[in-house]
Amino acid sequence: MTYITKPDFHHPSLGKNALGFTRRDYEGKVSTLCAGCGHDSISAAIVQACFEIDLEPHRLAKLSGIGCSSKTPDYFLGASHGFNTVHGRMPSVLTGANLANRELLYLGVSGDGDSASIGLGQFAHAIRRGVNMAYIVENNGVYGLTKGQFSATADKGSKSKKGVVNSESGIDLAALALQLGATFVGRSFSGDKDQLVPLIKAALRHKGAAFIDVLSPCIAFNNHKGSTKSFDWVREHNEAVNRLDVMVGRAPIKASYDPGELIEVPQHDGSVLVLRKVAADYDPTDHVGATNYLQQRQAAGEIVTGLLYVDPEAEDLHDALGTVKLPLNALPDRELVPPSSALAKINAGLR
Amino acid sequence: MEPTNIEAPEYFHKVVDCQWACPAHTPVPEYIRLIAQGRHADAYMVNWKSNVFPGILGRTCDRPCEPACRRGRVDEEPVAICRLKRVAADNKGDVRSRMPKAPKKKIGKKIACVGAGPASMTVARDLAPLGYDITVYDGDTRAGGMIRSQIPRFRLPESVIDEEMGFVTDLGINMKLGQWIGSLSDLLKQDYDAIFVGTGAPRGRDLDIPGRKEAAANIHIGIDWLSNVSFEHLDSIGKRVIVLGGGNTAMDCCRTSRRLGGDDVKVIVRSGFDEMKASPWEKEDAQHEGIPIINFRVPKEFTHQDGKLTGVTFEKVAWGTNEKGRRALMPTGEPDEHYECDDVLIAVGQENAFPWIERDIGMEFDEWEMPKVDETTFQSTIPRVFFGGDAAFGPKNIIWAVAHGHDASISIDHFCRGVDLRLRPPPGVIVSSQKMGIHEWSYDNDISLEDRQKVPLLPLATALGDVKAEVELGFDDPRSWAETQRCLNCDVQTVFAKSLCIECDACVDICPTDCITFTVNGEEEELRPRLQAPALNLTQDLYVSATLPTGRVAVKDEDVCLHCGLCAERCPTGAWDMQKTLIEMTHAGGCGR
Numbered sequence: 001m002t003y004i005t006k007p008d009f010h011h012p013s014l015g016k017n018a019l020g021f022t023r024r025d026y027e028g029k030v031s032t033l034c035a036g037c038g039h040d041s042i043s044a045a046i047v048q049a050c051f052e053i054d055l056e057p058h059r060l061a062k063l064s065g066i067g068c069s070s071k072t073p074d075y076f077l078g079a080s081h082g083f084n085t086v087h088g089r090m091p092s093v094l095t096g097a098n099l100a101n102r103e104l105l106y107l108g109v110s111g112d113g114d115s116a117s118i119g120l121g122q123f124a125h126a127i128r129r130g131v132n133m134a135y136i137v138e139n140n141g142v143y144g145l146t147k148g149q150f151s152a153t154a155d156k157g158s159k160s161k162k163g164v165v166n167s168e169s170g171i172d173l174a175a176l177a178l179q180l181g182a183t184f185v186g187r188s189f190s191g192d193k194d195q196l197v198p199l200i201k202a203a204l205r206h207k208g209a210a211f212i213d214v215l216s217p218c219i220a221f222n223n224h225k226g227s228t229k230s231f232d233w234v235r236e237h238n239e240a241v242n243r244l245d246v247m248v249g250r251a252p253i254k255a256s257y258d259p260g261e262l263i264e265v266p267q268h269d270g271s272v273l274v275l276r277k278v279a280a281d282y283d284p285t286d287h288v289g290a291t292n293y294l295q296q297r298q299a300a301g302e303i304v305t306g307l308l309y310v311d312p313e314a315e316d317l318h319d320a321l322g323t324v325k326l327p328l329n330a331l332p333d334r335e336l337v338p339p340s341s342a343l344a345k346i347n348a349g350l351r
Numbered sequence: 352m353e354p355t356n357i358e359a360p361e362y363f364h365k366v367v368d369c370q371w372a373c374p375a376h377t378p379v380p381e382y383i384r385l386i387a388q389g390r391h392a393d394a395y396m397v398n399w400k401s402n403v404f405p406g407i408l409g410r411t412c413d414r415p416c417e418p419a420c421r422r423g424r425v426d427e428e429p430v431a432i433c434r435l436k437r438v439a440a441d442n443k444g445d446v447r448s449r450m451p452k453a454p455k456k457k458i459g460k461k462i463a464c465v466g467a468g469p470a471s472m473t474v475a476r477d478l479a480p481l482g483y484d485i486t487v488y489d490g491d492t493r494a495g496g497m498i499r500s501q502i503p504r505f506r507l508p509e510s511v512i513d514e515e516m517g518f519v520t521d522l523g524i525n526m527k528l529g530q531w532i533g534s535l536s537d538l539l540k541q542d543y544d545a546i547f548v549g550t551g552a553p554r555g556r557d558l559d560i561p562g563r564k565e566a567a568a569n570i571h572i573g574i575d576w577l578s579n580v581s582f583e584h585l586d587s588i589g590k591r592v593i594v595l596g597g598g599n600t601a602m603d604c605c606r607t608s609r610r611l612g613g614d615d616v617k618v619i620v621r622s623g624f625d626e627m628k629a630s631p632w633e634k635e636d637a638q639h640e641g642i643p644i645i646n647f648r649v650p651k652e653f654t655h656q657d658g659k660l661t662g663v664t665f666e667k668v669a670w671g672t673n674e675k676g677r678r679a680l681m682p683t684g685e686p687d688e689h690y691e692c693d694d695v696l697i698a699v700g701q702e703n704a705f706p707w708i709e710r711d712i713g714m715e716f717d718e719w720e721m722p723k724v725d726e727t728t729f730q731s732t733i734p735r736v737f738f739g740g741d742a743a744f745g746p747k748n749i750i751w752a753v754a755h756g757h758d759a760s761i762s763i764d765h766f767c768r769g770v771d772l773r774l775r776p777p778p779g780v781i782v783s784s785q786k787m788g789i790h791e792w793s794y795d796n797d798i799s800l801e802d803r804q805k806v807p808l809l810p811l812a813t814a815l816g817d818v819k820a821e822v823e824l825g826f827d828d829p830r831s832w833a834e835t836q837r838c839l840n841c842d843v844q845t846v847f848a849k850s851l852c853i854e855c856d857a858c859v860d861i862c863p864t865d866c867i868t869f870t871v872n873g874e875e876e877e878l879r880p881r882l883q884a885p886a887l888n889l890t891q892d893l894y895v896s897a898t899l900p901t902g903r904v905a906v907k908d909e910d911v912c913l914h915c916g917l918c919a920e921r922c923p924t925g926a927w928d929m930q931k932t933l934i935e936m937t938h939a940g941g942c943g944r
Contacts, residue, residue, distance in 0.1 A: 003790055008800060009913055010865070011864045011865045011866075012911065013887065030861075031861075035857060035923040036857045036921065037923075040921070041857070041860055044856075231855060
């Protein structure tokens with residue numbers, strides 16, 4: 001960890017966004033994670049993404065569980081709402097918060113232990129209910145805080161730092177999220193901000209359950225030969241299906257690509273996801289195709305990254321439940337606390 | 352770009368902007384850290400080795416270091432380097448035992464220094480400990496040259512000059528004061544092995560406009576007048592004074608006038624206020640003492656009645672374009688203005704004058720009547736005569752004179768020992784890692800957000816009542832401490848070891864000033880704009896690594912690096928290290944080490 005606070009001085013050319021904030025204004029406290037942790041790069045990517053989409057910090061709630069990854073919300077968006085919940089229980093707290101106040105953006109930050117082990121059930125149900133959120137798993141395949149045991153996302157056959165070979169199957173959270181009905185699924189790598197930042201921007205703007213699995217090497221316990229979550233391994237096996245750009249409004253697209261190379265996916269909020277194809281014929285709006293592709297490439301030993309699936313017509317839990325349009329804290333007392341006559345009416349109907 | 356060669360001493364020296372900008376290359380961050388530790392005597396000696404007159408310079412330096420200070424590019428104002436230098440000098444205690452001694456046995460070489468100003472005294476200081484037999488001549492009865500004659504006592508007390516000139520004369524220098532050298536030819540006939548000329552730029556420029564002769568009794572040349580005040584030949588001036596000129600001498604003239612009875616003192620300058628040659632702080636000090644600075648006025652005539660000065664008439668000008676299409680001061684066509692006054696001080700520049708150098712002894716002069724002097728060796732066309740200070744290349748300032756003195760000393764030493772004068776010794780560089788623990792450094796890497804400290808002043812009435820009362824009181828301990836903490840420790844360098852880097856981006860993410868980028872290499876012009884933050888300050892270098900395993904290079908823009916060490920703290924492999932580079936100029940023989 002670092003003992004001094006990050007100095008306030010910044011580069012004289014540091015730009016401001018539409019709200020007049022600099023990127024530095026979206027930072028949080030200085031990280032206490034190990035030096036070089038992939039999670040810090042993800043925090044930096046979240047900072048960059050929120051700066052770029054002109055996010056008003058008070059309009060976002062960041063929620064997390066327990067673990068190295070779940071500490072990170074302290075290190076970004078220092079002026080946003082936050083809730084550090086119980087281990088594996090972030091999804092239900094987030095669901096509750098979302099139901100109570102639908103006007104905030106919800107960012108769930110979790111790890112492979114928090115989401116794939118103790119919180120697997122919570123993870124699954126929040127996704128399948130379609131809670132409107134961006135759910136990021138900072139996935140390092142290892143229990144760093146307890147000194148390097150395999151986590152549930154560690155690949156079968158990969159080696160621990162001590163040399164032990166993992167005999168259990170690894171959970172592919174992106175494939176699982178796809179199967180569970182997430183309407184936005186991405187995978188990326190902490191060491192590739194060019195890919196990660198647009199994915200986070202798109203996930204925050206997506207209506208519905210948006211999930212991003214971010215491979216994030218653990219420098220202390222999982223960055224050795226034999227690991228499949230190390231910087232070197234991920235760099236060697238990373239196969240991006242596309243490159244994403246988030247367009248706010250209908251900005252003209254620079255036509256430097258051949259026709260057919262770009263896919264445009266309009267979103268509910270008027271923004272457009274512009275995807276440059278890398279893998280030929282990969283269609284991120286084809287659910288079955290995406291599922292098949294992931295399985296095929298995984299079998300070939302590749303780590304497929306990019307925007308894997310998006311449903312532009314997605315709906316969320318509020319739509320399904322038909323809840324009131326206003327957040328509960330904005331409802332007047334008259335509507336929030338019906339008079340006794342209303343109860344009398346209900347009772348009368350039951351007699 | 353090619354990988355940066357950090358082995359070349361200039362590379363990291365340039366990163367220490369203050370030291371690079373200083374003509375004598377004083378290791379500024381090093382002594383500021385010593386002051387912070389309360390080691391004032393050590394801080395003083397670091398200075399003394401490098402610039403010979405820390406107490407004097409801590410009050411009077413032109414401060415080329417401060418505009419260069421990196422802090423000025425991330426904060427509103429640079430570190431008050433000059434005032435900290437004074438703190439070291441004021442609190443050093445008795446340092447006589449730390450001073451070098453001249454060897455009892457001389458090496459048998461005799462050197463004459465003409466003039467006892469900063470350049471000559473630096474030559475004496477550098478060469479005496481090597482066993483040279485040094486004789487210093489000066490027309491004045493006390494050592495110091497312009498330091499003593501032109502700088503007013505309220506800026507520089509006599510005791511400070513006496514002490515620091517004393518450190519030099521204590522080296523067994525043969526001081527021949529009150530002896531004006533009237534002939535170089537005669538001096539050459541004596542048995543000196545080398546002669547150093549450090550006679551300054553002793554002639555104040557005059558203003559040849561109507562009325563100059565008629566009103567001469569009340570029109571004075573600024574530097575001569577200041578000198579008369581310094582040597583107490585003069586102690587009063589008229590109530591209404593006009594100072595003509597916009598340099599630091601003009602500022603000294605007007606402020607001295609205020610203290611000698613001038614109630615209504617004005618500075619009237621030809622150029623615009625912003626283009627004045629005076630240091631910004633000297634202009635501020637003058638204004639603080641109730642002296643207006645009136646600009647864009649060209650003096651046309653001294654008015655007089657019955658042989659007595661009555662005032663000065665000025666033509667009003669403004670920036671425009673002359674007939675050649677160049678930007679120039681052009682008359683506005685408005686009516687001339689007349690300002691009444693009792694005395695005028697002319698401070699419109701200084702000139703060199705060498706009436707004492709015969710033109711038939713083999714010394715070549717250029718078209719401006721300046722002796723031809725080599726810019727590296729300071730040697731004239733008479734091989735054993737060397738020049739330095741204002742006498743070499745025209746009026747500059749004290750710190751340049753000191754730097755010249757060091758360089759001339761190296762040449763004189765080489766000359767006397769038969770070594771090639773073109774061989775210049777490289778600076779001494781000591782590199783030491785500052786790493787103590789995983790996140791501990793042996794320098795204080797926390798960045799203070801304090802503003803520049805203001806120096807306390809004597810109450811105005813007291814200051815104006817006594818021409819000898821030092822007006823600036825210097826920093827007290829709390830101010831001194833706060834100011835030392837503003838230094839960014841630019842000499843503690845970020846050193847990158849390519850072989851250790853795993854390209855995890857931790858340094859990029861933590862850097863508060865976006866200095867670091869991992870990207871594909873390119874030509875410098877193409878690379879600069881596409882870095883994490885565009886590197887548009889072309890005076891600052893890019894530090895480029897060799898190609899990394901992903902095919903990229905690490906690029907660090909030195910421009911606004913805070914030297915906070917966070918890149919090194921967040922680096923999991925120690926690929927970044929914080930290493931102090933103590934760079935010290937090598938002087939002639941022993942004083943440089």
